[in-house]
Amino acid sequence: MSALEPPPGRASVPWTCPFCPLLCDTFGVDTGAWALTGSECGRARAALARFNAGTLSAQAQIDGVVCDRDAAIAAAARMLAASRQPLFGGLGTDVAGARALYPLACRTGAICDPAGGAALSHGSRALQDRGAFTTTLGEVHMRADLIVCIGAPPSERYPEFPRRCGAGAGGAAQVVVLKPAGTVVAEAVEPGIEVVTMDGDLFDIAATLAAQVAGRAAGDSADPLGVLAARLHAARYAVLVFETGRLPAHGALIVEAIDRIVATLNQRTRAAALPLGGDDGASTVDAVFTWMSGLPLRTRAAPVGLEHEPVRFDAQRLLADQAVDALLWIASFGTEPAPPMVDLPRVVLGHPGFAAAAQGRATVFIPVSTPGIGSAGHLFRTDGSVLMPLRAVRDDGLPTVADVLKRLTQALAEQAA
Amino acid sequence: MTVLRLRGGRIIDPTNAVDGTLRDLYIRDGRLVEAPLGEAAIEEIDVSGCIVMAGGIDLHTHIGGGKVNLARLLVPEMQRTGPNPIALPDNPLELASCGGCLPGTLATGYRYVEMGYTAAFEPAMMACNARHTHMEMGDTPILDHGAYVMLGNDELFLQMLSRGEDPQRMRDYVGWTINATKAMGVKVVNPGGISAFKFNQRKLDVNENHVHWQVTPRQIVQTLAQALRELGVPHPLHIHGSNLGVAGNIASTLDTIAALEGLPAHLTHVQFHAYGTDGPKKFSSAALQLAEAVNAHANVSIDVGQIMFGQTVTASGDTMRQHAQSGLANPRKWIGADIECEAGCGVVPFRYRDQNFINALQWAIGLEIFLLVNDPWRVVLTTDHPNGGPFTSYPHLIRLLMDRSFRAEQLAKLHPDVAANAALNSITRELSLYEIAIMTRAAPARLLGLKDRGHLGAGAAADIAVYREDPNREAMFATPAFVFKDGELVACAGRIVAVPVGGTHFVAPDYDRGIEAMLRKHHAANGLVNVDHLAIGRDELCGCCNGGRLLPASCFEAQS
Numbered sequence: 021m022s023a024l025e026p027p028p029g030r031a032s033v034p035w036t037c038p039f040c041p042l043l044c045d046t047f048g049v050d051t052g053a054w055a056l057t058g059s060e061c062g063r064a065r066a067a068l069a070r071f072n073a074g075t076l077s078a079q080a081q082i083d084g085v086v087c088d089r090d091a092a093i094a095a096a097a098r099m100l101a102a103s104r105q106p107l108f109g110g111l112g113t114d115v116a117g118a119r120a121l122y123p124l125a126c127r128t129g130a131i132c133d134p135a136g137g138a139a140l141s142h143g144s145r146a147l148q149d150r151g152a153f154t155t156t157l158g159e160v161h162m163r164a165d166l167i168v169c170i171g172a173p174p175s176e177r178y179p180e181f182p183r184r185c186g187a188g189a190g191g192a193a194q195v196v197v198l199k200p201a202g203t204v205v206a207e208a209v210e211p212g213i214e215v216v217t218m219d220g221d222l223f224d225i226a227a228t229l230a231a232q233v234a235g236r237a238a239g240d241s242a243d244p245l246g247v248l249a250a251r252l253h254a255a256r257y258a259v260l261v262f263e264t265g266r267l268p269a270h271g272a273l274i275v276e277a278i279d280r281i282v283a284t285l286n287q288r289t290r291a292a293a294l295p296l297g298g299d300d301g302a303s304t305v306d307a308v309f310t311w312m313s314g315l316p317l318r319t320r321a322a323p324v325g326l327e328h329e330p331v332r333f334d335a336q337r338l339l340a341d342q343a344v345d346a347l348l349w350i351a352s353f354g355t356e357p358a359p360p361m362v363d364l365p366r367v368v369l370g371h372p373g374f375a376a377a378a379q380g381r382a383t384v385f386i387p388v389s390t391p392g393i394g395s396a397g398h399l400f401r402t403d404g405s406v407l408m409p410l411r412a413v414r415d416d417g418l419p420t421v422a423d424v425l426k427r428l429t430q431a432l433a434e435q436a437a
Numbered sequence: 438m439t440v441l442r443l444r445g446g447r448i449i450d451p452t453n454a455v456d457g458t459l460r461d462l463y464i465r466d467g468r469l470v471e472a473p474l475g476e477a478a479i480e481e482i483d484v485s486g487c488i489v490m491a492g493g494i495d496l497h498t499h500i501g502g503g504k505v506n507l508a509r510l511l512v513p514e515m516q517r518t519g520p521n522p523i524a525l526p527d528n529p530l531e532l533a534s535c536g537g538c539l540p541g542t543l544a545t546g547y548r549y550v551e552m553g554y555t556a557a558f559e560p561a562m563m564a565c566n567a568r569h570t571h572m573e574m575g576d577t578p579i580l581d582h583g584a585y586v587m588l589g590n591d592e593l594f595l596q597m598l599s600r601g602e603d604p605q606r607m608r609d610y611v612g613w614t615i616n617a618t619k620a621m622g623v624k625v626v627n628p629g630g631i632s633a634f635k636f637n638q639r640k641l642d643v644n645e646n647h648v649h650w651q652v653t654p655r656q657i658v659q660t661l662a663q664a665l666r667e668l669g670v671p672h673p674l675h676i677h678g679s680n681l682g683v684a685g686n687i688a689s690t691l692d693t694i695a696a697l698e699g700l701p702a703h704l705t706h707v708q709f710h711a712y713g714t715d716g717p718k719k720f721s722s723a724a725l726q727l728a729e730a731v732n733a734h735a736n737v738s739i740d741v742g743q744i745m746f747g748q749t750v751t752a753s754g755d756t757m758r759q760h761a762q763s764g765l766a767n768p769r770k771w772i773g774a775d776i777e778c779e780a781g782c783g784v785v786p787f788r789y790r791d792q793n794f795i796n797a798l799q800w801a802i803g804l805e806i807f808l809l810v811n812d813p814w815r816v817v818l819t820t821d822h823p824n825g826g827p828f829t830s831y832p833h834l835i836r837l838l839m840d841r842s843f844r845a846e847q848l849a850k851l852h853p854d855v856a857a858n859a860a861l862n863s864i865t866r867e868l869s870l871y872e873i874a875i876m877t878r879a880a881p882a883r884l885l886g887l888k889d890r891g892h893l894g895a896g897a898a899a900d901i902a903v904y905r906e907d908p909n910r911e912a913m914f915a916t917p918a919f920v921f922k923d924g925e926l927v928a929c930a931g932r933i934v935a936v937p938v939g940g941t942h943f944v945a946p947d948y949d950r951g952i953e954a955m956l957r958k959h960h961a962a963n964g965l966v967n968v969d970h971l972a973i974g975r976d977e978l979c980g981c982c983n984g985g986r987l988l989p990a991s992c993f994e995a996q997s
Contacts, residue, residue, distance in 0.1 A: 034967045045967040115572060116980075126532050147510060151770040151784075158565075158777040161964030162592065163635060186964055257635070286760065290637045292775055310509045311501070311542050311573045314516050314523075314535030321533045325522030328513050398568060398981075405503055405776045407569040409970055409977065 036410045038114075038392030039067035039355055041298050041402035042157065044180050051414050061179045070354040070373050071393060078372045078418055080386045084379035089386060093424065096348075096367040096384045097431035103346035103365070106130040109335045110349040110370075111317075112300045112356040114397035114410065117421035118308035121350070124429045125309075126321045131344065132309065133318050133335035134302035135356050139264040139271075141330055143295055144306075144316060146275035153282045155259060155292035156403040161186040164193040166255035168248065170262040170278060171222055173197045174296055175210060177263060178402075181296070182210055185259075193259075196248065200225060216244050222268065226277035233281045252281070257290045264297030296402050300356045304400045339364075352388045352421050369424055389418040440465045440477040441924065445485030446903060449870050451879040452491075452892030456871045462489065464899040467924035471895045484903050487918055490874050491891050492555025492900030493831075494881040497675075497705050497740045498822040500545050500582070501559045501573030503566050504752040504782040507772050508823070509539050512750060512786055514768075530936050538749040538827045546578035546939070548829055551928050553902030553917040556581040556890065556942070557828075560624050560675060560705065561754045563587055565777040565966055567618035567973060568981055571941065575982035579927050579935075581900075583621035583885075583942035583988075585675050586614055587754055589657045590631035591779035593959050595650040598660060604667075605949070611664040612948025613956065617972040619943040621885065621990065622672035624705075625661055626754040627679055628654035631781040634757035641757070643679050643692035654679050655696040662700040668946035669992035671886020673701035673738070678710045681758045685714040687723035691730055699736050703884060706742025706821040708803040720795055722802045722860055728809035731816075738884055739810070740817035743803035743834055745826025746791045752784045752824065759783020778963060789826070797855035801848065805859075807838055808866045813875040814883065831877075832914035838868040839910045886990050887942065899924035940986035941978060947992075 036045045040063050047058030054068045080092035087095075100106055108125060111118075111134035125132050134140060146152065160167065167187055174181040181187075187195045195213045200221050218225050225245070231237040232249035240246060252258045260278050267274055278293055285291035297303065310316045315326055318333035338344050339362055347366045349359040354371030359378055368378040368385045378385035391397030394416030398407050441464040448460050463470045465477070473479075499505050509516070516535040517523060523535045534543035549557060557577070562570040562584035574582035588594055588611060597607060611623060629652065630641040638648040643655050662674040678693045680686040690710040694702075704710070707727060715721035731737055748767075753759055756773055763771045763785055772784040789796045803825070810816050818835070822828040837844050849856050868876075882891020889897045901921040907913035920928035927935045957968045975987060 034969050036970065045970055046961075119576065119983075123532055144510060147770075147772065148513060149770065151511065151766075151772045153773040155775045156565075156777045158963060158965040159635070159775045162778050163775075184964060256637070286773075290635065307506055307569075308572075311506050312576055313533060314509055314537075314539060314541035314544065315513055316510055321525055322522070323525070325518075325524045326516070326533050326535060327522045328516065330513075396977075398572070400569075403777075404507075405563070405774060405782075406565050406966060407572070408966070409568065 035413060036392055036408050037064050038353060038390070038399060038410050039064050040178055041296070041303065042178055042180050042184055043399055043401045043408040044184065045408065049413055059180065063177070063179055067353070067355050070371065078387045078416070081375065081378065082384050083381055084383070089419070092384050092386050093427050093431055096386070097428055097435055099346055099365040099367055099384065100128050100348065100428070101432055101435055103128065105344050106346040106348060107335055107338055107344040108132040108348045108350070110135050110351045110356055110359065111302060111305045112351040112353045113305065113421040114301060114391040114399050115304060115308055115407070116397055117301070117350065117352065117425065118305040120422040120425035121305070122309060122312045124425055127429060127432060129321055130348070131318070131320045131333045131338065133333055134305055136265060136297065136299055136302040137318065137335055139267070139297050140302050140306060140317070142264045142267050142271035142275055143297065145272035145330065146279055149272070150276055150279050152279045153286060153292050154403065155294050156405045157184045157401065160259050160294060163257040164259045166251060166258045167193045167195045168252070168258065168260050169195065169197045170226065170260060170274070171266055172199060172203065172263065173210070173213065174261055174263060177265070178296055198225060198248070216248065218244065222274050226274045230277045230281045230284070234284050252285055252291065253289060255289065255291070258285060259292055259294050261294045261296060264295055265299065294403065298400065298402060300353050301399060303404065307400055307404070350421055352390050354390060369421055386424055387418055388424060389416050389420050391420070394418055395420045440470070440473050440479050442479050442481045443484045443489060443901070443903065444481055445483060446487045446489035448489050448893060449874045450491065450893040451871055451875045452882070453894045455893070462893060462901070464921070464924045467899055469893055469895055469897045469899050482919065484919065486906055488870060488904045488906055489893070490902050490904070491878045491893050491897070492902050492920065492922065493553050493877045494891055495549070495554055495557040495819065495828060496817050496881040496885060497560045497819045498557050498828055499559060499561065499752055499824070500557050500577055500822070501542065501584070502562055502570035504561070504754070504784055505539070506573070507782065508750045508752045508784045509541070511770065511772055511784055512539065512768070515539065515748065528933055530933050536829070538823045542573050542576040543578060546580050547933050550579045550920055550922070550933065551931050552829070552831065552915065553904065553920050554580065555900035555920070555922050558582065558621060558885070559584040561585070561587055561626065562618060562620060563776060563780045564614055564618050564971060565779060571619065571973070571978060571981040574941070575985060577939065579922055579937055580939045581942060581988065582939055585622040585624040585672070586618045586620035587624050587626055587780050588614060589625035589628050589661055590781070592632060593956070595629065595632055595647065595652060598652045598656060599650040604660065604663065606952060607660050608664040608667045609948045609952040611661065612668050612946045613952050615668070615670065616945055616948070619941070619973050619978050621942050621944055622670060622675055623661060623665055624675040624677065625657060626677040627681065627757055628657040630654070630679060630757045631754060634760065634781065635775050639757065639761065641679060643689050643696060655692070658693060658696045658702070659698065659700070662697055662702050666700060668948065669994060670944050670946055671990060671993060672884060673703050675703045675705055677705050677755065681709050681755055682762060684712050684720045686710050686712050687726050690727060694730050694734055694737055697736060701736045703738045703740070705740050706819065706824065707739045707806060708742045708744065708799060708825065711802055711806060718794055720798065722798060722805060724802045724805035724809055725860065728806060731810050732812070738815040738817070739806070740819040741803050741806050742819055742821035742825045744789050744796065744799045745820060745830040745833070746789045746796070746800065747826065748788045749823045749826055750784060750786045752782070754780055754782055756781030756783045759785050778965060791851050794852045794854055797851035798859065800851065801855055801859040801861040804837060804844065805861050805864065807868070808864045813872045814880045816876055817881050817884065818876040832911045835873055835914045836909070836911035839873065841865060841867050885942070938983050938985040940988045941982045942988045942990055944990050944992055
């Protein structure tokens with residue numbers, strides 16, 4: 021025997037759920053009823069409900085009028101050609117989509133920022149200031165004996181999180197949720213999970229815990245954060261979990277404090293951070309642009325060169341300031357925010373469910389296949405260290421984002437010629 | 438059928454023992470062929486006055502995968518030209534991509550090829566992230582590529598070794614992993630040490646036990662080297678040894694060679710593993726000891742990992758050592774990670790300074806190793822890009838090796854203690870073009886088992902670099918006049934003229950598939966990626982690599 025080619029005709033290849041960055045691959049989908057099998061994950065169920073074929077329009081539109089795909093691509097190319105500063109937003113796609121997007125971004129000088137751009141930048145700003153020490157889901161499952169979740173129980177937005185980490189009832193690790201007073205969290209979120217509520221906001225809590233862990237806090241070591249600090253020091257392998265999408269403005273400061281806590285602990289014992297985020301392809305597109313160009317998102321190929329402006333090139337801010345004159349919105353998973361209703365020429369490559377949100381004037385809508393449902397693909401997991409393969413579970417007859425982008429780039433070149 | 442003739446070049450082709458013969462080369466269908474008998478139409482390029490070599494092959498360069506990309510994320514401030522953004526390319530065939538010590542994959546391809554290299558191998562691929570590595574290499578244009586998968590710090594391997602698993606089962610696990618990840622070989626990094634750090638062990642000598650699994654690096658190295666030999670994998674075990682960067686680590690390096698007990702192995706970036714403890718600073722060159730050991734052990738090959746002065750970012754799987762050295766980070770920030778019960782990573786920015794005693798000595802140690810090992814077929818030219826310096830410094834390094842007076846000039850500028858006392862002062866050897874051709878193409882091809890690469894014999898792939906003769910070897914090697922990839926002209930005088938997709942080298946050794954049941958159980962019990970998702974099929978590999986050709990290398994007859 022040699023290579024590991026899958027035996028022909030084998031039906032039971034596992035499915036990777038593409039709808040959150042945990043990218044679980046231990047449960048399945050019944051494509052008849054669009055039901056999840058082997059999991060109760062509410063997030064995956066809600067996402068799958070968008071694929072009920074009866075409600076979908078799978079036709080391209082220009083200004084809300086159905087047209088053929090070629091006409092839509094030609095119209096989209098004209099819009100981008102006429103733009104002096106396009107914005108590529110949403111960015112809900114996979115590696116192949118990102119690979120096809122980069123040449124188009126270079127050609128048009130577009131600024132690229134994903135729907136979760138602000139969340140993504142909390143992590144990258146802290147990384148670029150101080151660095152980080154992180155871990156992965158499998159590592160947490162095997163090794164962690166104390167998991168501290170900063171801000172909220174991850175299971176609210178990432179329902180499979182406890183299972184993935186071997187946490188909760190019967191799990192090996194103690195789980196503590198550290199939350200600011202005044203935030204609404206069910207006190208007994210999961211059996212076996214402890215909730216510690218503190219006065220102050222997340223900035224105060226993270227800073228105080230960092231001081232306690234470093235042995236520099238003025239307060240009482242018997243207060244809850246002092247006790248938690250002692251538990252972190254006593255743990256064999258402590259993990260600090262945070263959700264970038266839930267952090268407030270300037271959340272990088274909280275991430276930085278968490279990174280500092282981890283660094284202090286690692287002087288004597290072992291600890292690591294686990295960020296949860298990069299949903300809907302955001303961290304995947306960021307990774308691909310980083311490897312192709314050398315710079316992360318919020319970069320453009322401007323006449324002066326490859327400009328990286330992590331603060332200035334924020335999509336929401338650019339739209340609010342009317343600093344861009346065309347929008348390409350990519351949302352192939354169906355779980356992204358709808359394309360923003362802005363008074364700009366818009367090209368929307370989206371899940372068919374976004375057709376209604378792409379009806380306006382000067383809008384081209386091209387329905388695309390969802391990676392992991394209608395087409396194969398690849399996404400990075402939340403820990404950034406595992407690139408998971410996605411498998412198609414049905415043939416939806418739709419082009420992939422990469423297909424459309426390649427044709428769009430070609431159409432631009434032909435129109436220019 | 439069109440034949441291309443390269444007319445009048447001076448051929449340097451060590452694999453075929455050709456040293457400077459004036460001879461024409463003929464290329465048809467991407468291959469070198471014998472002189473045709475006149476029936477074929479011939480196109481001609483005049484290469485008289487030029488040195489003609491096979492395309493360069495870098496067998497250890499961090500060009501793709503998680504840690505390099507983390508490094509790019511860490512230091513966007515380095516991706517500039519002084520105060521300005523990096524200029525867009527003036528060549529319509531190129532897409533914008535930063536160069537420097539952390540080039541984007543696109544620039545990596547362009548810059549290697551402009552320098553006459555046609556293949557590069559990523560040495561540190563994680564099994565759980567193999568697709569990512571293949572994707573980045575697939576987005577590295579023109580160059581052929583391949584990767585070594587990391588083993589020996591994964592909990593399953595250590596657990597198996599700890600319980601005294603049958604060596605044939607160990608072999609099958611190694612065989613499965615190579616096949617699943619489409620690897621070209623296996624690398625072990627700080628054997629057992631990355632795992633040990635997860636158990637809070639801070640140091641691990643070659644004959645010391647892993648605090649949890651109670652196995653030694655010696656056992657790990659032996660088991661892996663033996664498994665690769667039994668599988669018939671051409672590239673021997675690629676070893677990043679114990680105690681990287683530690684004064685006195687020559688003892689670990691010699692212990693590692695001893696642990697092999699004659700089994701073949703490739704010791705990588707040995708410059709970082711050749712330090713003694715003599716002198717007032719308790720840090721000294723052990724290049725001579727290392728070279729003597731390499732000279733005495735024909736089973737061992739090395740690459741050097743030369744350092745170059747200036748800013749770089751070190752990116753390594755060696756979490757234990759990178760954590761220990763993170764205090765030296767410049768700028769002061771670094772990334773570490775424990776990864777999926779099989780590996781780790783540490784990314785530490787670093788500035789090598791010529792007036793720093795340690796850095797200056799590291800520079801001298803690297804050159805001493807190049808010049809003290811007798812057999813060039815067992816030495817490969819590397820800077821361990823980007824760890825010792827960027828690959829774009831190779832032409833400068835070649836000049837240092839070929840030009841004794843230039844070397845002396847450079848040495849004299851360094852920290853005065855090093856300039857005055859380095860053993861390098863007394864080494865008069867100057868490498869010849871023939872020896873450089875061995876270290877940069879013929880030897881790496883042989884060490885990788887690439888039979889049709891790294892040479893210019895009939896039947897070889899027409900990967901060719903044509904350098905205009907120049908007594909300044911740095912200028913000569915920086916900008917070849919012509920570079921051909923599989924017979925296609927891809928660069929002319931430092932400008933890319935075609936951008937084909939490179940191919941992927943890998944091996945597919947036979948093994949007993951019975952091992953899969955155990956793997957399945959281990960992965961399911963520990964919440965790891967589904968085993969079916971670890972394995973990359975050939976079609977998927979092709980997609981990851983942007984449709985480039987798949988280039989399976991053959992294994993040798995397995996030896997038990």
